[in-house]
Amino acid sequence: MDILEAIKGRRSIGKVKDEPVARELIEQIIEAAVWAPNHFHTEPWKFVVMTGEGRRTLGRAYADIAAEGWAEDMPADERADRIAREEAKAFRSPVVIAAISAPTGAPRTILAEERAAAHAAVQNLLLAAHALGLGAVWRTGEPAYHPKMQAAFRLEGQEEVVGLIYVGYPDMTPPPAKRSPGTEKTAWLA
Template identity: 35%
Template sequence: MTDQELTLETHSLGAATVEALQQAIAHRRSMGIARLKPDAVDRSLIEQLLEAANWAPSHGETEPWRFTIYTGDSRVALGEAFAAAYQQDAGAGFHEATFEAQKARALMSPVWISIGMEPALKSDGSLRMDLEDERIAVGCAVQNLHLVASAQGLAGMWLSKNIFIHPHVAEFVGLKSPGQLLGFFIVGWPNIPWPAGERGPVSEKVRWAE
């Protein structure tokens, strides 16, 4: 038996597991708020997503991902934070209807998961790793979370612009500098048939240096 064959026999999870993993990856979809049912999602399912996220890789094993889960009535306060963030930035362009819409937005998904990055620090308070490394690690954690959500049949999407990364909202979810709010992941049961996916050929995105 060659060293390669021994390694495969010792560490491989088997062809069936590899195939199932590839199917789960190809099954993943991003679905926004309008595609979510209002139905609650069982806490045990959410905990499975978070456990998957926690097994993401991180440079230096810093594990910088931080999550806060908003369901039920806790979404009311989240909506108020969205509205306050809008009001801070609106200035003369403030509109009461938009302010109220920000409040209502939080109730449109049954589950909101804040995506935080809290970097590891040395004893002198300096960063152990570059912030970019830490953000990439959080991205890996969210991908793990999303894969398991899709495998469960749950719809979800990472929201990462404007209000969702606003400093006021970051403070609301408990993140302080040098920590960063990278957005929110929404989760719910889909109200549409599962969308088909499409990707261009991988050969167009790969170069073999031979």
């Protein structure tokens, strides 16, 4: 697949089949991720791959975070139903990859650049998934940055989740994407 074709053709695939994805494919997309650019070759990222019951760690974190906003006098049956719905979010795909920014603290590094490198790694991962015929969607939102999510993945120091990537075989046809031409977003200084 041509790289420009891959970039323009990749879409977020939020609906995937409940079929296992071969470990080798997941290893290939992570291998693509680690080739992202990064200042001073610090490689400031790590990945947690969740399959099967391993996704329960993420589901529990979703439920614990959501429960913070629930009334203390919520009936037990309603609480159990809401916990089940929150936990089910982790099971929307057969594989979930937590992409983590893991700043090294190496001399001359800048925290924002370490995070940017982790984001670039996620983009590589998404492009590789697309090239291999997998569907993937990059999710974040407030729960991804919550201290309970950090605790669920045993993150330390300035480590943080920068994406929860849901991966599987596509079970949808995404609508065509629209983008403004690059010329509309470009200023030339001469």
